[in-house]
Amino acid sequence: MKRTSRLAAIMLTCFIVASTAAALAAASPVFDVDREFYPYYPSLMKWNKSTVPFNEPKRCGGCHSRQYKEWNGSVHSLAFKDPIYQGELNKGVKAVGHEVSRQCEGCHSPVGMMTGEIKGPGNAGLSEMALAGVSCDVCHSISGVTHWQTPSHEPENGSFILTPGVETKDGQTFIKRGPFKPSDNCGGGFHKCEESPLHLKADLCASCHQVYHYDSHFPIEATYLEWKHGPYAQKNILCQDCHMVDIEGFKRSADQFVKPQREEYHHYFSGANYLLTYLAAGAAKKAGDEKLARSLMQQYDMAVERLKSAADLELLPVYHDGALDELKVRVKNIRAGHNLPTSLSNVRQMWLEITARDEAGKVVMTTGTLNPDGSLPDTARNFNSDGMGNDFHFAIDPWVVTAFAKHDTIPPRGYKEVFYGLHFPAGLKKVTMEARLRYRQADQKVAEALLAAVPKDIDLDQVYGLKAVPALPVVDMAVKQATFDTAQ
Numbered sequence: 001m002k003r004t005s006r007l008a009a010i011m012l013t014c015f016i017v018a019s020t021a022a023a024l025a026a027a028s029p030v031f032d033v034d035r036e037f038y039p040y041y042p043s044l045m046k047w048n049k050s051t052v053p054f055n056e057p058k059r060c061g062g063c064h065s066r067q068y069k070e071w072n073g074s075v076h077s078l079a080f081k082d083p084i085y086q087g088e089l090n091k092g093v094k095a096v097g098h099e100v101s102r103q104c105e106g107c108h109s110p111v112g113m114m115t116g117e118i119k120g121p122g123n124a125g126l127s128e129m130a131l132a133g134v135s136c137d138v139c140h141s142i143s144g145v146t147h148w149q150t151p152s153h154e155p156e157n158g159s160f161i162l163t164p165g166v167e168t169k170d171g172q173t174f175i176k177r178g179p180f181k182p183s184d185n186c187g188g189g190f191h192k193c194e195e196s197p198l199h200l201k202a203d204l205c206a207s208c209h210q211v212y213h214y215d216s217h218f219p220i221e222a223t224y225l226e227w228k229h230g231p232y233a234q235k236n237i238l239c240q241d242c243h244m245v246d247i248e249g250f251k252r253s254a255d256q257f258v259k260p261q262r263e264e265y266h267h268y269f270s271g272a273n274y275l276l277t278y279l280a281a282g283a284a285k286k287a288g289d290e291k292l293a294r295s296l297m298q299q300y301d302m303a304v305e306r307l308k309s310a311a312d313l314e315l316l317p318v319y320h321d322g323a324l325d326e327l328k329v330r331v332k333n334i335r336a337g338h339n340l341p342t343s344l345s346n347v348r349q350m351w352l353e354i355t356a357r358d359e360a361g362k363v364v365m366t367t368g369t370l371n372p373d374g375s376l377p378d379t380a381r382n383f384n385s386d387g388m389g390n391d392f393h394f395a396i397d398p399w400v401v402t403a404f405a406k407h408d409t410i411p412p413r414g415y416k417e418v419f420y421g422l423h424f425p426a427g428l429k430k431v432t433m434e435a436r437l438r439y440r441q442a443d444q445k446v447a448e449a450l451l452a453a454v455p456k457d458i459d460l461d462q463v464y465g466l467k468a469v470p471a472l473p474v475v476d477m478a479v480k481q482a483t484f485d486t487a488q
Contacts, residue, residue: 163175
């Protein structure tokens with residue numbers, strides 16, 4: 001009887017412990033969301049709301065003409081008008097609803113989302129402030145970040161605080177923040193200037209350059225963490241030190257770990273998105289704004305040159321029993337402070353194209369060449385990620401991807417090696433191998449699908465002069481040739 005009672009007591013205790021654990025697990029999910037703290041969820045932006053308005057970029061350009069000219073035509077200025085983004089947004093809204101799309105809008109047009117002006121995809125009827133995307137007044141109104149308070153306890157989905165100004169007994173006071181101690185006449189009587197240590201940190205950029213699934217909080221894009229977990233963070237080379245300088249400044253920062261001088265910083269925000277500036281240049285030409293078109297093509301050239309400066313290749317022969325049997329290709333990330341590729345790595349394509357020629361120049365082997373329809377062959381060595389949804393099946397849409405089945409990008413100052421088996425015609429004594437590291441921002445069919453999904457108020461022919469989706473431009477990031485004996 002005593003043994004039975006003791007066993008019952010043990011079983012009761014186990015039941016209570018298990019029930020308590022289950023209740024605690026249900027009450028404390030891994031990704032806890034404080035919706036009061038984040039009123040625009042799934043965007044994690046916060047706004048110290050007052051009657052102080054935000055200012056259009058042209059107004060800032062009245063006093064800061066150089067900075068305005070550099071920003072105008074940057075990817076920040078095009079973040080909301082980007083037709084590929086608009087196509088993705090339109091697809092997302094149809095799939096999961098507009099409330100969820102605030103996650104995207106919070107970084108692509110923070111002011112338009114917060115004020116409620118943006119009510120869905122499309123540009124029709126929106127103010128210049130909403131259309132300006134990531135404008136001067138967005139970055140220079142950031143007064144803090146909430147990276148630790150996010151559901152993942154990491155920067156994600158716009159986790160910054162906007163404070164464009166304050167109300168005082170004398171009326172509205174605009175406050176603009178920057179990285180340096182303000183001069184005596186800073187603001188010219190229009191706004192107050194404040195020195196912001198945050199603007200000298202990569203944390204400023206982290207909020208939007210960390211895109212997590214709106215509900216599962218899986219990092220679909222983790223550019224900031226790639227940087228933070230790499231050598232550039234350890235050497236105090238920040239996002240600003242590479243993306244707010246010209247090409248030569250970028251190379252110096254990346255090669256020598258030397259920070260730029262104050263006068264070397266610009267508001268280019270130059271990255272790898274050459275497709276966006278290419279499309280926008282076409283729109284500017286069609287609108288008759290040749291000056292803006294030239295500025296956009298300068299941004300295009302900078303993006304392409306940056307890509308060509310980021311990587312390198314080594315070709316190494318592998319002999320077995322005296323015969324050239326394999327080619328080892330080492331792909332090196334030599335200058336990107338984050339992984340190559342970064343951002344939406346399950347959409348980006350960075351692959352190797354290998355060609356072998358005999359002594360007469362005749363092609364005897366090739367792999368990684370695009371198919372006639374513009375698609376990448378399955379056999380190509382593609383350095384990217386494969387997304388999957390909750391069902392563990394392949395997925396590409398950001399509102400579906402909750403994990404990676406494959407994540408094969410190259411870390412900063414790191415490399416990956418690829419081996420190619422070689423088979424040559426009899427009698428061949430020397431072979432010339434050529435390797436190309438090629439890049440484009442999306443698969444041809446993906447781009448066609450997104451541009452086909454743009455909202456009805458964006459006429460691709462009328463705005464961009466596109467009657468059909470052209471072949472996406474491909475950049476050769478690195479090209480190397482070497483000639484090897486087929487036998488030792």
